[in-house]
Amino acid sequence: MSAEGKSEDLRYFPLLDSVRKRPAMYFGGIGSLAINNAIYELIANAIDQYLMGHATKIKVVIDGSIIKVSDDGRGFPFDVNAPIEECSNLVEFYCLYRHNLPTADHHAPHIHILAGGLGLAVVNAASEYIKVKSSDGHRVYRQSFGGGQVRSACEAESVVSDKGTELELVVDRELFQTSLPDMPALRKTLFELVHFYPGLTIEFQEERFLTERGLLDLAFVRYSPSSAGYSLGVPRQFYYEGADSGVQIQVAALGCFDSTEYKSWVNGIETVEGGVHIDGLETAFIKAGWRPKLALIHVIMHDPQYAGPCKDALCAPKVANVVEKLVGESLAQLLTDSH
Numbered sequence: 001m002s003a004e005g006k007s008e009d010l011r012y013f014p015l016l017d018s019v020r021k022r023p024a025m026y027f028g029g030i031g032s033l034a035i036n037n038a039i040y041e042l043i044a045n046a047i048d049q050y051l052m053g054h055a056t057k058i059k060v061v062i063d064g065s066i067i068k069v070s071d072d073g074r075g076f077p078f079d080v081n082a083p084i085e086e087c088s089n090l091v092e093f094y095c096l097y098r099h100n101l102p103t104a105d106h107h108a109p110h111i112h113i114l115a116g117g118l119g120l121a122v123v124n125a126a127s128e129y130i131k132v133k134s135s136d137g138h139r140v141y142r143q144s145f146g147g148g149q150v151r152s153a154c155e156a157e158s159v160v161s162d163k164g165t166e167l168e169l170v171v172d173r174e175l176f177q178t179s180l181p182d183m184p185a186l187r188k189t190l191f192e193l194v195h196f197y198p199g200l201t202i203e204f205q206e207e208r209f210l211t212e213r214g215l216l217d218l219a220f221v222r223y224s225p226s227s228a229g230y231s232l233g234v235p236r237q238f239y240y241e242g243a244d245s246g247v248q249i250q251v252a253a254l255g256c257f258d259s260t261e262y263k264s265w266v267n268g269i270e271t272v273e274g275g276v277h278i279d280g281l282e283t284a285f286i287k288a289g290w291r292p293k294l295a296l297i298h299v300i301m302h303d304p305q306y307a308g309p310c311k312d313a314l315c316a317p318k319v320a321n322v323v324e325k326l327v328g329e330s331l332a333q334l335l336t337d338s339h
Helices: 016-021 023-027 032-051 090-096 120-125 184-197 214-220 277-288 316-338
Strands: 012-014 057-061 066-071 097-098 127-135 139-146 155-158 164-170 202-204 206-210 237-244 249-254 263-264 294-301
Touching: 012 127, 016 023, 016 184, 016 214, 023 032, 023 294, 032 057, 032 066, 032 120, 032 164, 057 155, 057 164, 066 127, 066 316, 090 097, 090 120, 090 127, 090 139, 097 120, 120 127, 127 316, 184 206, 184 214, 214 249, 214 294, 263 277, 277 294, 277 316
Parallel strands: 057 202, 263 294
Antiparallel strands: 012 097, 057 066, 066 164, 127 139, 127 164, 139 155, 202 206, 237 249, 249 294
16 A cells, blocks of 8 residues: 555545544534544543453643643553554554554444544644654653644653553634533533543542442432422433443433333444434333333444444344343342332
8 A cells, every 4th residue: 555545445544634634524614512522532542442351541631822632551562563664653643643453453333422533633733743652651752743743753761651542632623613622511421421431530620430330320310300200219221231232222211101212222322313322222121011211322332333433223123122132131130129
């Protein structure tokens, strides 16, 4: 494959000119929310580390136009060769070339935040600079990128240190109306995000977000009891985490009502029109004889073909069966224990 990205299958391609000519097409605009989307891409990479069991904490610090995102994962693959000669390591490859695969290295599961993934190459193309500092526990690597280019060669120092990666980003003001993120929207997203991944800590400025009960805690935040129901005390509640056939689910439900409000996400993205995961969840509740007032479900699909951005509705048929089976078994046990 040449520097122009030519290959027989066109899996990888440069996109510098495209991003810089039409940044709004990639970032959803050129205002403060677009800066948020760049930040979400850096955070999504850290959450992948959490899902693979390599990270427990993500820290986001905004200091004027300087954005820092760090994690305690296993570090970036500076010691891995790139698939093309033009890049001296795999990190350079990630920062220069976009791929049309779910992930560049086929890792799964892979999640996105809000609208979907951009890729480091897109963020690099729209940046003034990205400084990367990363450690695998035995070596500390440093390298700078910016404007879609490599700004400095990789430097490595042999030293025992904590594992993790820090990315320092400043976006290119020539492409955006501002270099500052929308702080309230960013905080709201990070607060909600931590509920999808119980046990993950997200630090944002001076705050720390952490939940052990995941979507159940979020359900209590969203729950709006009627005046009659409120007088009855704590509502009926249900929480479940489980996995089967490459499908990982987290479910929370609260209250009793004549109709149920469903909220659903797949690989971190809200499925606003529902889909088969809602069908499976609704069937499980009907069989259990319970109609909750609020039900939340997050599905993580481990098959890489589903790791990309999800559409408004999930259409993978096997997910309905997995959700109905796992939730149905847990509900049956819950109802048996309560009698």
